[in-house]
Amino acid sequence: MSLLSRLAAALRAPAPAEASLAATSDAPVTPARPAPPEGANNYVIVTLDSCRFDSFVKAKPRFATRLGEVQKRYSYATWTAPSHYNLLIGLLPHASPQNVYASEYYKEDFLRFQERLNFEVSFAKMVPNLWLPGYLRSVGYRTGMYASMPVLNPATPINRDFDDYALMDHHNDIVPMIRRMRFYEERPSFYVLNTGETHYPYATPDEPENSWPRISGVNGVFKHLDDHVRAGNLVHASEAPQFFDEARMKELHARQIRAVQWVDRSLEELFDTVPKNTYITITADHGELFGERGYFGHGPIQHDKVFEVPFVEGQIR
Numbered sequence: 001m002s003l004l005s006r007l008a009a010a011l012r013a014p015a016p017a018e019a020s021l022a023a024t025s026d027a028p029v030t031p032a033r034p035a036p037p038e039g040a041n042n043y044v045i046v047t048l049d050s051c052r053f054d055s056f057v058k059a060k061p062r063f064a065t066r067l068g069e070v071q072k073r074y075s076y077a078t079w080t081a082p083s084h085y086n087l088l089i090g091l092l093p094h095a096s097p098q099n100v101y102a103s104e105y106y107k108e109d110f111l112r113f114q115e116r117l118n119f120e121v122s123f124a125k126m127v128p129n130l131w132l133p134g135y136l137r138s139v140g141y142r143t144g145m146y147a148s149m150p151v152l153n154p155a156t157p158i159n160r161d162f163d164d165y166a167l168m169d170h171h172n173d174i175v176p177m178i179r180r181m182r183f184y185e186e187r188p189s190f191y192v193l194n195t196g197e198t199h200y201p202y203a204t205p206d207e208p209e210n211s212w213p214r215i216s217g218v219n220g221v222f223k224h225l226d227d228h229v230r231a232g233n234l235v236h237a238s239e240a241p242q243f244f245d246e247a248r249m250k251e252l253h254a255r256q257i258r259a260v261q262w263v264d265r266s267l268e269e270l271f272d273t274v275p276k277n278t279y280i281t282i283t284a285d286h287g288e289l290f291g292e293r294g295y296f297g298h299g300p301i302q303h304d305k306v307f308e309v310p311f312v313e314g315q316i317r
Ligand SMILES: [Zn+2]
Pocket: 049, 050, 079, 080, 081, 149, 231, 285, 286
């Protein structure tokens, strides 16, 4: 077990002194905060980990598309931690606009939060912290984030200004995440769900672990199956030549597509769970390589397919 996995396992077990905090999603720790802006929406961001754009489209999602049209966007980073950090600054995957000043794009992109949140957002109040959860909390929101990837464990700085933060027990726990969310009449909720069904090994909860794909012959990178949720997995064909045949790459890509379909079906429960005034954004933190240029995975690499992510958002009702 890697150091990171051991750390994550230790963090999943709540320490006695914190047990009451960890187990009180029904009675959240709520620091004093103002009454929220009138009519403010609940806001939920779902990041499908490692889901590249074409996998999402090929899955022909039935539920996600109820929110709106699926757009091709680009992540700012190629692996989980920087991508989520960026997201929580308030920068969602970008549209790679042509002939537009970055400052203009940032401004426009930030103002889109007005539609999502249904109140007049203030960039002036975002500075100097540049931290969306902190900003939303300061205007009266309750905040929560549930993560699948150990690099987003609760001890990391990404857990700042969240009332309820958890690293889930399994990498494919979108349904338990949905069931843990809480919504209140007196104040809106902001949630980020980082779900890992679409991350290698693209395993859904209904699939027995002994049928997961195994990458043999790779030392270090994918050595332990229990480390499958480590972020930034990237393997080159030279490290595992027998693994890199075209059929295997197609099979893995097909598994990611099936994982999208599973997550998409789970969205029905999300849509049934959230109150009426809830805006939802569904995207991915980065893409994945399935044999392009001899690589499998994502991480320290520059390739279009690692940046192309799906993006769909709207209000379900
Ligand atoms: Zn990721």
